[in-house]
Amino acid sequence: MGGEKNVGQAKGGKAKAKTPRQRLSDKEGSSGGDALRKSTKPNKERTKATAKSQRAEKVKVQKKVKAFKTESVESFDDVRFNLAVKEEPEDGDFVPEKRGKKRKRSEDEPMEGPSCSSATPTLNRKLKEKDEADPRTEKNTKEGIKKEKKPKKEEAEHPVTTKKKSKEEIEAAKALKIKKREEEEQQRWRWWEEDKYEDGVKWKLLEHRGPFFPPEYQHLPDNVNFYYNGKVVKLGLAAEEVALFFAQMLDHEYTTKDVFRNNFFKDWRKEMTLEERVLISDLNKCDFRELHNMHKEKVEARKAMSKEEKLVMKEANQKIVEEYGFCILDHHRERIGNFKIEPPGLFRGRGEHPKQGMLKKRIQPEDVIINCEKKSCIPEPPAGHHWKEVRHDNTVTWLASWTENVQGSCKYVMLNPSSKLKGEKDWEKYEVARRLKSCVNGIRQQYQQDIKSKQMETRQRAVALYFIDKLALRAGNEKEEGETADTVGCCSLRVEHLTLHDLLEDKDCVVEFDFLGKDCIRYYNKVPVTKRVFKNLKLFMKNKEPGDDLFDRLNTCLLNKHLSSLLPGLTAKVFRTFNASITLQEQLRQLSNMTDNPAEKLLSYNRANRAVAVLCNHQRVPPKTFDQSMANLQSKIDGRREQLALAKSELKLAKKEVQAHSSDSKLQAVVERKKKAVQRCEEQLMKMEVQATNREENKQIALGTSKLNYLDPRISVAWCKNMEVPLDKIYNKSQRDKFAWAVDMTGADFIF
DNA sequence: CGAACTACTTAGTATTGCGGAT
């Protein structure tokens, strides 16, 4: 164990040198601090923002407690901790070995992998089919309009000012969309009805065109100059390209930071010729303004492009997507997620990244490894180039990979979230989380016991697990010192990230967390814990420096080994998935009523979603236009209120008229009309008010991340069915695609 | 064992583009 201790100390020691600075900057001028990432904000701005953010923090905490109740006051009265353990999942079980109905392969899906000669036709045929599909659908659309009764009805109701043509066009477009959607649905690969491959095999056939490379750099026009020390300097191609990267970012705050500037300058000089390097020795003497202006003009010009020009661009892009954006995987055409090679540029890390500003080099085909099926058509490298390697590894899911020069890590070209490969994994993830649900009570009991263990390692593991479970913290892998921003997760927490309060705000044993997590998002939380946990934390922190590890005997590897011994497949992150999903389900049950109107139902859904986002600490910077748009909405609401008042008084008047003149049918009709107007007004007002509430509550909370990565989609699908809410109110197109498996298999009775 | 390497998920932000308002 001596070795471990040494490691811990060494790490702590190194960390110490750096973290106080960071901590100082976090705390500077504030006790509560900014709820969001602060490291990227300049000091002045931050101080200014402090009072505001402190308030925001308070509001946030209140919200947490009041609206969502995701925080427990006394240990385990949390909603998540009152689960019925016994109930077994009933629906949509993940059964890798034998899955329900088998789907027969259709005739046009050959069983064998195509040879090189037949492979390309496969791709091309699919492309052609799509091309031909368009005119076809257009024809169908016209028929579709005739069938649709809606347009006529609307026209009758509003006999009207708007041009018929545009209306028809709109309807046509709508019908086309519906048609397309139906077609897509029919073509969808229902992989979840098929058998799974044997262990480790990800595909049997994989064919693609290779990644798409960004265009080569072109020299600047002659009239755009770079100046050094006031004199024009014509840079060589390489140095000029890098100079332009910097010039493009001049408006950005990055370029004022020393770390960024130094890294940039160092890497830029590496790209220079000898003469350039001799001449250009001081970044402060560089004048990029002309390059910067040229860039800005280009951006403007692009914005100002005519419709036709934009259409041409769009079509060109579409062509690239059609050609490079898809692959054939086991006879199905699947969308690739990131088929474009990342263009060169300056590295923009998040937070105080020590490598910010470094040059991210251009990737050549010679750097790229291609992965595809042996007998498939091997993608052609760009003319005059060759691939680094072509391999045929069907135990991995990537189509191409390269090593990035800044961090030395691997980048992969992989499939879209809607693909089988991603979907299957996702499904499995939620099934593991559901398995955790059925044994979580036992695990909780065990770690409560383990907290009393004589073994230090076991105790630390138990406390860490308590945090991971209760607070949904990330695991906290070790990171290489000085290579990345200083962020932590549970296992890598340091003493300086916790403050213990025997008594705080009328609560005993409160732990105050304050650290930067993934992406340098600040985690700030005051949590009452059990006496036992509290005592242990004191013990763990005893005789340690602020920069020392809190859990000096623990790391994620040890923790995960323990977890997987409790339940195969269980790791630290499963707790996040499980707690997120169970919270959503529970909140939906508590918040939503069948008798609510549609807007209220949606608000409830969003609130449940938000409870999860708060739990997982998914934050965002409030949009720049937030206050403005909020004010706009408010004035709209006010306007509508007035309108409603007016409509109401008009209705009253009309009613009086009717009473006065007994039953005049004309006047009756007027009353009816006014009644309707009032109703409409009320509905719209209501809708807007709900929207305002929702937006306000979303100010600095991001819902997307949890929706996409943590919430079992089947919970949402079942909720929609139960509440009679159309699914597309909850999921947009790409989300419906990603979760197609869940949409298809889930009934109203699904329970996570 | 632990460091290095690999593969894959999760994350926030920048950019794009669409639909409604003007």
Added chain:
DNA sequence: ATCCGCAATACTAAGTAGTTCG
């Protein structure tokens, strides 16, 4: 027809976790 605000999408960094290697 154009502008504006926001939702959707694109992008790529930053995590987790498993495997390999020394």
